[in-house]
Amino acid sequence: MKKRILAFLLAVSIAVSMLVLPASAAGNANTAVQLSITLNAMDSSQQAALNAVVTRGALARMLVSYSTYRESVGSQGTVGTLFTDLPGTSPYAPYVRIAVQNGWMNGYTDGSFRPDNAVTLEEAVTAILKLMGYKMTDLSGSFPNAQLNKASELGLRNQVDRSQGEVLNYEECALLFYNALTANAASGSAYGSSLGFTVSNGQVDTSSVMLKSLKGPFVAGDTVQLPFVPKMVYRNDKASESAELNKYDVYYYSESLQTLWVYTRRAAGRITAVSPSASAPTSVTVAGTSYTLGSSAVASQVSSLNGGGVGEVVTLLLGMNNEVAGIVTGEEADSVFYGVVQTATRSLVEENGADVLQKVSVMCTDGIARTVNVDKSLNFPQGWLVEIKVTPEGESVEHIEDRRVNGTINTNGTALGAAALADDVEILDTTSEGVAGTVRPSRLSGVTLSDLDVRYYTVNDAGQINRLILNDVTGDLWSYGVLDDVKNLAMNYSDLKSLVTSIAAGDSTSGTTTTTGTTTGTATGGTDGSGSTSDTTTVTGATAVDRLSNLLVPTTSEILWGIVSGDILSTAWQKLTSNTGSLMSIGFQQIAEITGTPFKQIFNYIGGGATYICYVNGAVASYTTAIKYPVLAGGIAVRQETTGSVKAMMQLMPLKIDKVGAASVLSGNERYEMADNVQVYLWYKGQYYPTKLAQVDADGYQLTGWYDNFGCAAGKKVRVIIAVKND
Template identity: 30%
Template sequence: MKLKSILAAGTAAALLVGMLVLPAGARSATVPAQQEVTQVVNALGIMVGDSQGNMQLDRTVTRAEFITIAVKASPNGDQVGEASTSPYPDVPYTHWAAGFVEAGVATGLITGYSDGTFRPSNQITLAEGVTIVLQLLGYSNEDFSGAYPTPQMALYHSLKLDRGLKAQNSSDVLTRYDAMYLFYNMLSTNTKSGTPYINSLGHSLNAAGEVDLVALINGVMDGPLVATGNWQSSIPFSLSGVTVTRDGEASSLSKVQEYDVVYWCQSMRTLWVYSDKVVGTIQAITPNTAAPTAVTIGGHSYELDSAAAVYALSDLGTYDLGDTVSLLLGRQGKVAAVTDPIATTSERCGVVTKVTRESYSDGYHSSYTADTITLLATDGNSYNYECTTHTYEVGDLVGVNIAADGTISLKRLQAAKLSGKVSSDGSKIGSTPLADGVEILDVYENSGTRVFASRLAGINLTQDMVSYYTMNGSGEIDRLILNDVTGDNYSYGLLTRMDVLPSGGLTNYYTYVYDVGGTTYTLPNITTGFPVSTGGVIIKGDLTNPDKIYNLTKVTATSISGNQLIASNRSYTMADNVVVYEYRNGSYYLSSAQRVQEKGLSLTGWYDKAESNGGRIRIVVAK
């Protein structure tokens, strides 16, 4: 293959190091996970799979395929259409890649052979692919001198475009796997002018200089669509073999139910499905019905996420204050649609965290006040409910029944005990299975955290750990309320200073300084002496006025592997929100597990309790 920048016979290509301006800052040499790489190139439409989503990563790449990928990875590359003429004798205008070959030649990314052919089926080598990518990054023939491809390959390695590629030598033939990683690496690489390449595609990197996958998918996701009637015909691609995620877990098309909310991405061949619904009386529409942005039901405000939801709650729509409705919730708990109460009976349960008096609309543009409970439900959200027949106290277990007509009734629940070891895959407690999407709430006093079944894997639950559970018609646990099992309700940090000031009398004064997630808190001259020393600590209660502070257990570690902290021949699971610090020049700085591992620093971990009891490494300090 001859590229335009190296077409002249004998064109030299050695890097002019003194003249070339390289991007500032060293990029991580860590190889990104294949799943993440695949999702990124799919989301951008750079590389996609076949009709079943198979990426065929082991197959070698032809010239026609590579230039197609390169053009799709360029600004406005998704706007390339069919070729108007045949760009080469062996690439007629009817060829599947003719439009991309024509565009690649027009932009100078590629050219044909001296005999006037393009040879679209020829395999492409690493050096040839690298040269095209460097041109996309803004480098031209003037940036190189010497023997091709030595300088191109030197720059390729210097820019860390080689992360994850299996091809090693310049003459190695590229596979689709290699091409995928090469273009993924290009996205976070600075162009010759000094800006990340992904900026030219209308996206950006996160604070760590990496492709922001969440923001990227947000930008290419379509929807929402309510799954009613023949909803599948509204998705603009075949759903055969499509990837489905429902309520954050891998699922299938057959699990999508009526009134679920669906989002999709054609290039990723993925559906994201959400099943949460709220039934109740509209208490407020804000800021007004002329241009509503949120609706309040059960004392909880929900942001509107679609034009249909906005219209339904506007002064032009169907619903007003005092009406009983169903809110169909999509991403981030936002309202995708508003409907009449869905003709099913639903139930919610949780723990009372607050009792107050609130104002309600009577449906006739007047209001009244009533006792109101705040219920922390097993779905992790808090809801307010009017109490008309019973009184409740903080800590009570309460069930909420919502009838098909939207009528809401509350009932005090009796404790339901359960014991057994959670299986290693988090699918059952003892011999009792957990339902798909089981709602689990771990409660400590008047606060709680929703956890997923996988978080409980391996824990031996005793009866005093389980406050309440319900089962569905299939004999599966579908709601579970725990009593302070995981420890995920607390704050964890580093106690960096503790001073004791004798008062001369019977009472001493104590000052504590601790860092939690990069924020420093000081308790000056208090009379409470907590039984702690400097190091990793657990903090219960308000961070500015805690109920308890005590030390975590310390372990000296050698490395980090995935979510495991390795200490000698033993490993400890790190919490999902583990906080990592670097200690430099007498101060602690927030860091990351990846960074401290790459720097080869000595590691100290701090855990709260045994992993079999739900414990995790909460703090890591690197020196």
């Protein structure tokens, strides 16, 4: 107890060589592949074999898909033979015809095209440069050096690790085309801009182009016949294998992209407000949430001119961006939702005399927070599981008992144990305080869920799990950041001396106090044979200050540097922070109970609340608590009530990062997944500076990752990375 905590944690420094791979590499490759699929430059078989060699026929398809001709492929027809080895019936024929007519590619002198030949790096970049409007005669040098050098100058070869004469796979070719969109064409502007894309900061926004070919929204009836067989399907904005449409599903499609978007989201309840007017509404409020009406036809359904509006019980059929694409009334509007209570509030209403109105806000499995009026005499605690029923008569909220299931989510995120997950499964992670958030199935891939991890589930008519309410499984509901300072955890010497002096003066005119204590262990003085010593010590105010100063923790900077430098091992750190009883608040207060004045008052003062100054998502945040939590430095996790007050605070575990990938890091031979919203800070002389992972390379920085390790089944994610420059 006479040494600072840091002294107990010193160990031999571990020298770790660090090689950090740029996280943007894999990220851009994935983006490039997804864009190629969206533009129909690649099909599902090619997506499943990204390492396969790209052929000349496939290159022609990619060239056309990344051109202004991509929507006119269907008009080419299948008439005639273009080359001796490429009949008009070949799926590549229309693409080759367009590519050859525009001079991007050529056939051979023997009349063949050789569509199955592998494509080399120089052949691909030459075709792409022509696509971008460059004339080969204007390039410096001869083929292929002139083309390869120009491609490097424009950035086409960024992250494409291939040299002259080497063949390309589909992932590498997708990267070439993605880089072309952000590079300058012969006209001087970004090539992607000529195709209608928005290009900014090296990124391509495809939404504007996709919206031009988008048709919808449509509301599915009993039967639906699409004008094409979709190659890509998104259900509630997630990729899906099923193109099935059920009655009242909202759908959109793009025939040129051969893509279908399906939405099954609903908002049901009583309309409590319309805006801007009852006769010509553009939005309605249902269950406490306002929704935009997507068309004049939908608006007319809730217009007062047609007998609709405030007071009507409806089910809103929601499409993209939660716009209302359709409205169902009557018995067909019956709906049921499941979720967790976030707030329950009572307020005074004076419409028909003074009364109390209670509103309950529920976060439902579909990610929509619904507010329902309930009986003022009922209690709905935060964190309760409830069921909301909507019928023509109105809405009701009832508490439901837990319904548990266990098993492992498969790698595809399509099953929980032996039970299949519905294609449109809704998953909600919750805490007992009512904090909640939706979870995508892939987030739980490979995670084993116990009975305690699942609070409730429902199944559809096919016996598939279609709703799943979890119990703090992901750890994503906690707030994460870095600890910058702790106020009142440790007083400075002068403040402490004043406190001790004032306490001592109040208890004794001599300013001294006598304490008697017994310690068990190896004695250095006289013992009674039991390994104990008994002594009586007279302590002055100044002596108390000196002794107490040895109990105070080092600064957050001192501790953090010990972790970064390797002086504090992660095993010692875990032992220290895993037991709250050994830390400041509880430890001091326990000591206070067995000591006399002035020590009791001193320890109680130190063992009281604290204000934690942190950086969270790059911004300064402070948390004031009534007790102290076992957090000392670096990354921390904060669990909050729905009101924002702190429920718990935990120390994240540190690790030395040896390598950084697209979505994970390596520490030694162990891999740790990074959270999607991992925070990165540069630390210099006790100050945190929010930055990006791409800005801190391995050669110039030491990287320390901080991951959650407090029991969440799908946790153990690196939430924070702290970089220290080697200077």
